[in-house]
Each structure stands twice: as C-alpha cells, then as structure tokens.
Amino acid sequence: MRRTPTIGSPELDAATGAALVFKCENLQVVGAFKARGACNAVLSLDAAQAARGVATHSSGNHGAALAYAAQRRGVPSHVVMPENSPRAKQDNVRRYGATIHFCAPNVPAREALCAEVQASTGATLIHPFDNEDVIAGQGTAALELLEAHADLDVVVTPVGGGGLLSGTAIAAHGVRAGIRVYGTEPADAGDAAAGFHAGRIMPPPTTHTIADGLRSGVSARTFAAMRQHVSDIATCSEAAIVEAMRLMWERLRIVAEPSSAVPLACLLERTLDLRGARAGVIVTGGNVDLDRLPWQQ
C-alpha cells in the first residue's frame, strides 16, 4: 500500500470550528482505501483457493481494488457491477484485468449474479465489507493516520456497508481507548444511522444519493463492531455533500468523490459538531466522472 499523505486547510478549520487533518486515501492505489482490505483478503487466501480466482459485487471501488489485488497475486477476478456505475469506476476495474458482469442497480440482483459467477468459476467471494480480513485491512488507514497525528481526539469516516467504519473504530481503539470514532452518512441512505440509534439493523436503502459508494446496508458483523466502538453516526443532506465536495476540490486541491465529502458535509451542517476538537477525516476515494460534476448539473 501507499502511505498516503495527510493535509489540512485553515479555511476548512474556520468553516467547521475543528482542527481537521484529511487522510488522502483518494491518493491510494486504485484511488480508494478499498485497496487495503482487498489486498489483505486476497493475500490471506491459501494457494488452491487463490488459483480458482476471486469474485465480488461492488459499486466500483472495491471491484477495482479486488481486481488490483488479484492481478498482483496473478489470479483471475470477476466483478459484478450495477449497469449505472460511473464510467470512471468501470474503467478502473477493467484496467486491472477483471471480468465485469453487469446487473440491475439493486442489492438482490447483484448478489444473485455474483452467486452465479462463483458457482460457474469456483471463485472465492471477497465481500466488499462483510469479511474480517477486509475490515482489518481497511483499519490500516486509521493506524497510519494516528501514527502521523498522535494527538487526534476524533476520527471520522463515511459509512456504507460499514467495513471502513468498523475497521477504523477497532484500529483506533487498539491504539488508544479514548479516541472517539464517528460515522457519517447521506440522510438519503440513512439506514446505518437509524439502525445505530434504534439498536437493530435496518433494511438496505433504496436511494439515488450522489454518494454512490454509500448505497449499501450494513451486515450483522459490521453492525456489531459499530455498536461496540463507534460514538455516533450523523447524516447530511445531498446539497451539503455537493458543497463539501466542491470545498475539498477548491481548498484541499484534491479530487475527492462524493462519498468522500460526507464527513465534511456533516461538519458543515453541524449534524456532527466537533468544534474545538482535533479530528482526522478519512478521504475515501477519488474516482469521479470528470464530465459530470455535481455542481454543474
């Protein structure tokens, strides 16, 4: 993995009242933190399993990450993607030699096609988040963040399926028990926040949130880890995601995808109020269709 840099901006500190450092996983291999979990999972397979290949369903970044991990190990990969995935994410998966299988843009369709692909090829499913090796791998971004900034009070991530949030929270508490970890989610896909507050898993969202990486529901495994290690989960509006994304491009000068902007969106809307805190924010990915930017639509 690349040890990605952290950056900050006085303007974003002023806008949120917090002292923010952004961990740039958009600069990671494949342009997303997902490379961490996928590589850990693929490298943990035994030789016979690995030789039969790996498969997954993914809105894109985990698919690209799995393809990358499989290519590095020299084994085949199969990626089931919704047919409306951003072009940049499709290209990213093809780049690393995966076979793409397109499905309708809903969870049952993608799980069904993935099961078919596994049955016909013998490939091992590497689930995007419901997998302990994946969760452990995702947690390494927080380890690097806390090595570089040992004084952080808080770490904030987006939450979709909960792999990054679980891994981050477990890793952060392994470093120091007193660190608070928050999840952030689009209100339009607010199942994790609702479930966290109700104490039970909510059904996966049906949503067109612009944060296309966060359209999954959580699993029993990630939900349990969040309940144990996460302080709270906040939600934000779609308009705040677009504003936060643009601010990150302008003030941090990085290409961050909409899902990456959800933590800053919650801080701007004060649904997550971290005034006075030193907070690390994981910037999850930078795969965006540059022909269709949300502030131009």
Add this chain to the structure above:
Amino acid sequence: MRRTPTIGSPELDAATGAALVFKCENLQVVGAFKARGACNAVLSLDAAQAARGVATHSSGNHGAALAYAAQRRGVPSHVVMPENSPRAKQDNVRRYGATIHFCAPNVPAREALCAEVQASTGATLIHPFDNEDVIAGQGTAALELLEAHADLDVVVTPVGGGGLLSGTAIAAHGVRAGIRVYGTEPADAGDAAAGFHAGRIMPPPTTHTIADGLRSGVSARTFAAMRQHVSDIATCSEAAIVEAMRLMWERLRIVAEPSSAVPLACLLERTLDLRGARAGVIVTGGNVDLDRLPWQQ
C-alpha cells in the same frame, strides 16, 4: 512551508515511457509553489522596508503567495492583477488580505500600475521571478524532491518568467551536477524555448494560452541561469495541455491547474522524450475555476 508529498501513477509511466514522480506543489500553502519564493523574499526584508508593505503584479498565484507572506509578517500587501484573471485566483489573493488593483491584461499595463502603487505607498516591489530571493525560495521544492527521491535522472518544470526553472536548476545542480533539468512551455507562449535555442531573450508573448500562469517573458537574470543550468526547453500544444491536465485529475486524483500540466503534455507529445529515465515533475499549482473546466468547453 509544507513539505508536499510526491505521488506517481503506473498509467502515466506507461503513457510516457518514463518513471515519473510528481511533486505536489498544488498542495502547498496558497495552492502553489509560489509561496516558497514569496515567503523567502518577504522574510528577507529589513524591518523598516517590511513595514511599508510589499507590492507585485501577478496573474494570481504569486499575488496570493505574496499576500500570504505579508500577512504572516503582519505587513500590508498590494497586488496588481489582469482584470481577466480566473476568479479562483482573485479570491485566493483577497483571502490573505491584499489590496487588489486591476489592470488591462498585458505586461506594460501591469508594470505601469504596479509602479504607481509603489510610488504612492512606499511598498517594496517583490517581482514574481526577477528577484534572487524569490528564485532561491522556488528552488526549495526541488531540494525536497531530491531528498525524497535521490535517484532521479531528470527534473522537469514549466517555464513562464523562469523563476521556478532557474531556482530548480540551480538547486538540483547544487545537489548533484549530473542531474538534467528541463523546462516546458506552451507552444503558444514559446518565447523561452525560442530564446533558449537562439541564445538571446525573445519579447514577452502575446497569448491566450490556457496555461495562464505561463504568459510572462523571461528576465535577463532568469535567462542567464537557464542558459547555464538547463538542458533544454520543450513546447507543447494547447490540446495536449488539456489532455495532460485531465489525465492528472483522473490518474493522480489531484486538482492541477493548466500550467501544471505542461510538463506532462510535453512528455505525451514526445517533444520531451524521457523514455527510460527517472524523472521528477513539479506540479506547480492547483487554483482552477471549477465552473469552467477546459475539457467541457
């Protein structure tokens, strides 16, 4: 200054045939390497000079950098800018408390208005490039680059007035005499390349190149340094600048302004052929109007 990160991309290596590392000065304070030279110059003034303030003419990034440096030292700053400067660059200058003075978009107009401002305020001119302290400051990006990547064969920068290219070449040769340093320039503002090959300074360009940071002519001081320390200056088309800029956004996931894309544009067009070389590229800045991206026009 921030010690900016370096990043690379297998896809850009494949497209150019070189092993490239990009020094991300777009992630520098004020979003450009210009902060280095401006701070060095402002911090080198004696107390009485500094108290009367500083002034400059600039297409934008040097103006913002000078405003930042003056703000840090607690002294006033005046920036003369062409009235057609990108909005993002105007905002960047205002953010640090400078007084902006608008002029017609040509070199005589901006020099005349800057002289007026100096006369009426007593401010010291900090020229964007024709100043030894500025040139020395710009060279520190190359020092960091060569500390992080001691094995580089080549360093490449854009050239406008020549402050960055001079400082880079002097610094690189201070580290190791055998390093080759190349300048790169839009063909539509190709005065530095033409002058370098002819052995005499050419008149400043009249140009609308998209690389708005590179519309200056060189000075006797920067020209002499380039003749002594630079291996060659290459030029590229406007179309290649747009293509290179988009590739940097997509593959490096950074916001790089058009001037920053000129080195990669020359590598893609093979007007600068570095196949087989290990080359460091200085990404000069990331201040872009996000409402007007060149591949959408």
